[in-house]
Amino acid sequence: MPLARWLGLCALALMLLLRCSLSLASTQQDVSRIDRVEIDHVVSVRTEADVIGALEDARIEGKQVVIAGAGHSQGGHILYPNAVMLDMRGYDRVLNIDTEHKTITVQAGATWAQVQEAINPQRLAVAVMQSSNIFSVGGSISANIHGRHTQQGPIISTVRSMRIALANGQIVTASRDIHPELFSAAIGGFGTLGVILDATLQLVDDQMLIKTVTPVDFEGYAAHLRTNASALSLHYGRCSIAPGERFLEECFAIDYRPAGAQNLPQPLQQEAHVARDRLLFNWSRGSNIGKTLRWELQKGLLDKPGSTALISRNNAMRPPIRFLDYSSETDTDILQEYFVPLDEFPAFMRALKNVVQENEVNLLSVTLRYVHANTENLLPYATQNQVAVVLYINMDLNESALTHAEQWTRMLVDRALEHSGTYYLVYQRFPTIPQFQRAYPSAQALIDCKLNYDPGGVFNNLFYQHYLGRLTND
Numbered sequence: 061m062p063l064a065r066w067l068g069l070c071a072l073a074l075m076l077l078l079r080c081s082l083s084l085a086s087t088q089q090d091v092s093r094i095d096r097v098e099i100d101h102v103v104s105v106r107t108e109a110d111v112i113g114a115l116e117d118a119r120i121e122g123k124q125v126v127i128a129g130a131g132h133s134q135g136g137h138i139l140y141p142n143a144v145m146l147d148m149r150g151y152d153r154v155l156n157i158d159t160e161h162k163t164i165t166v167q168a169g170a171t172w173a174q175v176q177e178a179i180n181p182q183r184l185a186v187a188v189m190q191s192s193n194i195f196s197v198g199g200s201i202s203a204n205i206h207g208r209h210t211q212q213g214p215i216i217s218t219v220r221s222m223r224i225a226l227a228n229g230q231i232v233t234a235s236r237d238i239h240p241e242l243f244s245a246a247i248g249g250f251g252t253l254g255v256i257l258d259a260t261l262q263l264v265d266d267q268m269l270i271k272t273v274t275p276v277d278f279e280g281y282a283a284h285l286r287t288n289a290s291a292l293s294l295h296y297g298r299c300s301i302a303p304g305e306r307f308l309e310e311c312f313a314i315d316y317r318p319a320g321a322q323n324l325p326q327p328l329q330q331e332a333h334v335a336r337d338r339l340l341f342n343w344s345r346g347s348n349i350g351k352t353l354r355w356e357l358q359k360g361l362l363d364k365p366g367s368t369a370l371i372s373r374n375n376a377m378r379p380p381i382r383f384l385d386y387s388s389e390t391d392t393d394i395l396q397e398y399f400v401p402l403d404e405f406p407a408f409m410r411a412l413k414n415v416v417q418e419n420e421v422n423l424l425s426v427t428l429r430y431v432h433a434n435t436e437n438l439l440p441y442a443t444q445n446q447v448a449v450v451l452y453i454n455m456d457l458n459e460s461a462l463t464h465a466e467q468w469t470r471m472l473v474d475r476a477l478e479h480s481g482t483y484y485l486v487y488q489r490f491p492t493i494p495q496f497q498r499a500y501p502s503a504q505a506l507i508d509c510k511l512n513y514d515p516g517g518v519f520n521n522l523f524y525q526h527y528l529g530r531l532t533n534d
């Protein structure tokens with residue numbers, strides 16, 4: 061073949077490969093690095109046509125599809141062996157900001173950081189997102205996330221509508237009025253109903269807030285929320301991880317109240333001192349002195365009891381996070397979260413302390429949130445107003461450490477269930493199937509909806525297969 065023709069064919073093949081935004085078989089993992097899975101290929105989504113084309117190819121080839129946003133879920137939610145992975149991160153445009161009705165329409169791969177950049181100049185702020193801004197809008201909706209907000213429940217309370225690409229390639233709108241059953245199933249449905257293409261979300265006004273820090277014990281924390289939650293814009297709590305008498309018992313309520321000042325918009329703050337904070341955090345992974353030092357610094361500088369500070373809502377909703385990035389062959393950081401009603405919070409915390417101490421769990425932080433009840437979706441965790449207890453843990457990656465983690469996690473899930481609570485589904489697949497069924501009694505409704513919208517089971521992932529797929533097959 062003449063050289064020019066050969067080069068022409070090569071260029072054409074390259075163009076096709078780039079147009080399809082397709083990369084070949086690879087090993088994929090989520091941020092916890094507990095599961096490693098061989099994926100058939102990854103499609104880097106840039107356009108709606110990429111999604112529809114990938115779904116059509118998957119149907120023809122009999123492949124299953126997993127959907128990945130920023131990849132911060134930790135229980136195989138974006139992984140399935142030999143599946144086609146839709147990487148949504150490049151599908152990230154802000155489509156519309158309606159300043160009159162205070163809404164944003166945004167493609168699902170955009171992160172909250174991108175949303176904040178777009179709306180800060182309009183003096184608008186996200187109504188509900190996680191504590192930090194690194195997550196994708198689609199991944200957040202699919203996990204029905206919540207954050208430091210005290211007035212709204214999980215993110216579903218702020219979703220006006222979504223456009224979803226179904227397994228058969230049809231694109232439908234889902235809202236409280238149109239396909240309401242799909243709306244309730246896809247939010248918190250972990251990518252198993254269809255691909256969320258874009259969503260229209262309710263925003264709120266950006267505001268200047270006054271931050272205050274109050275020392276509390278377990279009973280004091282529940283009482284503090286009962287009295288103050290309705291007046292707060294944002295809130296979180298923090299409990300000591302320093303070993304010794306104060307372990308878990310010394311806590312702080314960190315509140316943000318409207319300050320009324322009008323000097324907005326404020327420039328968005330960027331994370332500083334990442335290397336320093338990473339070093340300090342790393343020290344606390346491996347030593348009690350490191351844990352004590354971190355707690356004392358946090359108390360003395362970051363969340364100093366009695367201190368006050370003025371900050372915009374947008375800046376309060378982008379706290380440091382990059383210092384947590386961690387990579388090691390032998391160990392990993394994981395998150396877990398338990399929800400309990402206010403009345404049960406003190407007893408749950410005492411039970412948590414026992415399990416953590418008896419099992420020598422390497423606890424790196426314990427933070428608290430207040431979650432307003434919302435039962436609109438089919439796997440609701442906020443069935444009543446409750447406290448969310450968030451654990452950040454370091455653990456080894458070997459078989460015996462994983463078995464041990466499974467054991468103490470199941471103890472914690474039992475304690476949460478005994479205290480009329482539940483646990484968060486975005487983390488490891490450690491809880492048992494009966495525990496899942498007890499915590500999420502309406503799971504069958506999600507399975508029924510999934511079978512209706514995706515009868516061929518095109519969308520799948522390790523989490524779904526482990527808990528809901530098994531129930532489907534029973």
Ligand SMILES: Cc1cc2nc3c(=O)[nH]c(=O)nc-3n(C[C@H](O)[C@H](O)[C@H](O)COP(=O)(O)OP(=O)(O)OC[C@H]3O[C@@H](n4cnc5c(N)ncnc54)[C@H](O)[C@@H]3O)c2cc1C
Binds near residue numbers: 126127134138251
């Ligand atoms: C350090 C850290 C802090 C966290 N803090 C909080 C917190 O404050 N509050 C909280 O509620 N959670 C928190 N989480 C959990 C986090 O919110 C969830 O894991 C969330 O799903 C992450 O978003 P993501 O973009 O990384 O999603 P991914 O992990 O990429 O995906 C999560 C799920 O969404 C699906 N999905 C992704 N995109 C789409 C789409 N376009 N259409 C359909 N399905 C899709 C995936 O298939 C998967 O099932 C935290 C996690 C970490 C690691």
